[in-house]
Amino acid sequence: MSKASLSMRPALQGYVLLAPALLVYLLFAVYPMIDVIRMSFASWNGLSAESRFVGIDNYRAVLTQDPVFWGALWNTLWWTALAVVIPNLISFGLALALNQNVPGRSSLRVVFYLPVIIASIAVATIWKWMYDPFFGLFNSLLTSWGLSDWIVDWLGDRKIALWSVFAAHVWQSVGFSMVLFLAGLQSVSLTLIEAARIDGAGRWAVFRHVTLPALTPTITIVFVLSLINSLKAFDIVYGMTGGGPAQSTQMLAMWAYTQSMQLGDFGRGAAISVILLLITLAVVVPYMRWMFRNPEDAR
Amino acid sequence: MSLLSQAFRPVGSNRVDPMLVALWLALVVLALVWITPFIFIVFTALKSSDAVMNTSAFALPTEPDFGNFVSAWQRGNFSTTAFNGVIITFIKVPLGLFISAMAAYALAKVPMRFSKVFLALCVFGTMLPFQVMLAPIFKQVNAFGLINTYPGIILPYLAFGVPYQVFILHGFFAAVPKELSEAARIDGASHFTIFRRIFLPVSLPVLSALLILDFVATWNEFAMALVILQDPKMWTLPLGLMNFQSQFQSNYGELNAAIIMTVLPAAIVYLMFQRYFVAGLTTGAVKE
Numbered sequence A: 001m002s003k004a005s006l007s008m009r010p011a012l013q014g015y016v017l018l019a020p021a022l023l024v025y026l027l028f029a030v031y032p033m034i035d036v037i038r039m040s041f042a043s044w045n046g047l048s049a050e051s052r053f054v055g056i057d058n059y060r061a062v063l064t065q066d067p068v069f070w071g072a073l074w075n076t077l078w079w080t081a082l083a084v085v086i087p088n089l090i091s092f093g094l095a096l097a098l099n100q101n102v103p104g105r106s107s108l109r110v111v112f113y114l115p116v117i118i119a120s121i122a123v124a125t126i127w128k129w130m131y132d133p134f135f136g137l138f139n140s141l142l143t144s145w146g147l148s149d150w151i152v153d154w155l156g157d158r159k160i161a162l163w164s165v166f167a168a169h170v171w172q173s174v175g176f177s178m179v180l181f182l183a184g185l186q187s188v189s190l191t192l193i194e195a196a197r198i199d200g201a202g203r204w205a206v207f208r209h210v211t212l213p214a215l216t217p218t219i220t221i222v223f224v225l226s227l228i229n230s231l232k233a234f235d236i237v238y239g240m241t242g243g244g245p246a247q248s249t250q251m252l253a254m255w256a257y258t259q260s261m262q263l264g265d266f267g268r269g270a271a272i273s274v275i276l277l278l279i280t281l282a283v284v285v286p287y288m289r290w291m292f293r294n295p296e297d298a299r
Numbered sequence B: 001m002s003l004l005s006q007a008f009r010p011v012g013s014n015r016v017d018p019m020l021v022a023l024w025l026a027l028v029v030l031a032l033v034w035i036t037p038f039i040f041i042v043f044t045a046l047k048s049s050d051a052v053m054n055t056s057a058f059a060l061p062t063e064p065d066f067g068n069f070v071s072a073w074q075r076g077n078f079s080t081t082a083f084n085g086v087i088i089t090f091i092k093v094p095l096g097l098f099i100s101a102m103a104a105y106a107l108a109k110v111p112m113r114f115s116k117v118f119l120a121l122c123v124f125g126t127m128l129p130f131q132v133m134l135a136p137i138f139k140q141v142n143a144f145g146l147i148n149t150y151p152g153i154i155l156p157y158l159a160f161g162v163p164y165q166v167f168i169l170h171g172f173f174a175a176v177p178k179e180l181s182e183a184a185r186i187d188g189a190s191h192f193t194i195f196r197r198i199f200l201p202v203s204l205p206v207l208s209a210l211l212i213l214d215f216v217a218t219w220n221e222f223a224m225a226l227v228i229l230q231d232p233k234m235w236t237l238p239l240g241l242m243n244f245q246s247q248f249q250s251n252y253g254e255l256n257a258a259i260i261m262t263v264l265p266a267a268i269v270y271l272m273f274q275r276y277f278v279a280g281l282t283t284g285a286v287k288e
Helices: A003-005 A008-040 A058-066 A069-098 A105-117 A122-131 A135-145 A161-186 A190-198 A203-231 A236-241 A254-260 A268-294 B018-046 B049-054 B067-075 B078-109 B115-126 B130-143 B150-174 B178-186 B191-202 B205-220 B224-227 B237-247 B251-270 B274-282
Strands: none
Touching: A003 A008, A003 B018, A008 A268, A008 B078, A008 B130, A008 B150, A058 A268, A069 A105, A069 A161, A069 A254, A069 B018, A069 B224, A105 A161, A105 B018, A105 B078, A105 B251, A105 B274, A122 A236, A122 A268, A122 B018, A122 B205, A122 B237, A122 B251, A135 B018, A135 B237, A161 A203, A161 A236, A161 B018, A190 A203, A203 A268, A236 A268, A236 B224, A236 B237, A254 A268, A254 B130, A254 B224, A268 B018, A268 B115, A268 B130, B018 B251, B049 B251, B067 B078, B067 B251, B078 B115, B078 B150, B078 B191, B078 B205, B115 B150, B130 B150, B130 B224, B150 B205, B150 B224, B178 B191, B191 B205, B205 B274, B224 B237, B237 B251, B251 B274
16 A cells, blocks of 8 residues: 555544445435435425425325325235234244255255345236236136136235235245244254253243244344335335225335325425334334344344 | 155154154145246246137146247347346446445444444444335435436445445454454554455455345346436336336236346346355345
8 A cells, every 4th residue: 555545544544444335325325314304394396496395284285185195004004014924924934844854955945035036026027927817827727726706806906906916025025034034043052952852842842942032033133124124115016006906005115206206296205205214213223222232133 | 865864853863753744745835836936937938929828827838939038138128128237236236345345344443433323324224225215315316417327326226235235244344353453553554455455355255145145136126226217228127127017018928038037147146156145144134
């Protein structure tokens, strides 16, 4: 290195190393998050140079006049509650099973993880095609099994469309939590398990008193990650239904996007974003406090 | 059979456990269910439209037809979208890793005021979902006049990728013994030299894991690209596929060929570098 850097104070060298990452993060992640709060109190169409301060009008409009908002909020919460429980239970079961001495473990792991690395928009396209009312996989199978009465329009019927989209999400996301659980299971002490066995503990007792306690940090992490991932659900819904039919699969993140980028009402879109950010922060902040208190658990 | 002769025996036991056999059967059945969509799209992609409509979904394509791939490539503008994907991914991923590693080194090894604050800010960023605030990101990129440009998409990608990578690398650097850097400090080396000569080389395994993970994430990203890259000439593969899906959705063979061509690069990278995925995910266990 040059003489200049040699004579630079160590702390200054540190700031130089930190600067590029910090700058890009502040400019394109932190600033938009602050800006969205400001935008939510203004009226702006995305084109004009001027935006007008309107106080809480956007929030009032979103909460009282927007016919879609409450449905989208309900769908987001429904989706989140289900997405935290159902795929993770499957992942947990898979991880426990794949942690046993069964043949072909690594190939099985690959199969369950493969959907995770596929673009969500491709997952959406694959499932949309499988749900095709005429030639799709599901209705073809039902026909060939003689269950033609069960045939439905999976994505066109507003009563079941959200379930259909959710099924695709389960297929895609199970492998992710499975890998985290498998990693967590590596930390369960084998000697402890054997000791418990020798002491006469059955399968259930070993699971309940040895495996489960050792997995608590992993379970917390998986829980929080799937919670956050559900709140930002976007690609898969956008690709499969675009929020339809009749807004029955609309989600908050997508509705914020639609209001701003498609209907040109950036104020209302920002208000929805802020509401969703607040919900997200209600999860993130307690989690961060837990993480800083137990740093070794979080790793 | 020698491989199988050890299977189905629980830890510390020599007898085959019938429970494990049942469990294994359940796993295999579920794996078949999981793989079915892939089989279905490959079959459809190899069929002509006639064959799709007149044969069962699971009928083998009797006369495999690769024409769907050729016509989907042209119709879907894959040469443009693949090119854009390559440019964006190949610039964003190494650049992001490099600036993240620099920052992580500074936070872990250089005594600075506020480094705790920066680290907290960084952990916060790992959980900040950009899907929630696409419009303000659009506004910010627009303020720089970068809509429909490569820097316009790369900068926000960097901004939302940096926190996770800094977080992981910080954990790794912090665990590197002090002696390694202090000896070099005493010899008069600057932090820049120590970072480049000592810390970058020792972190290669972690860097490779993050590289693979980030490659797939960047290649697949959709929502941000949807907002920033509005000109079809600038589209990436996921945007191209979305457009293909809405325009030619009844052209089943081509649609499925388009899906396969979109998905294949990430799938190949995954199958080649599997172990890096697990390492990259589980060293930090944050981010999707």
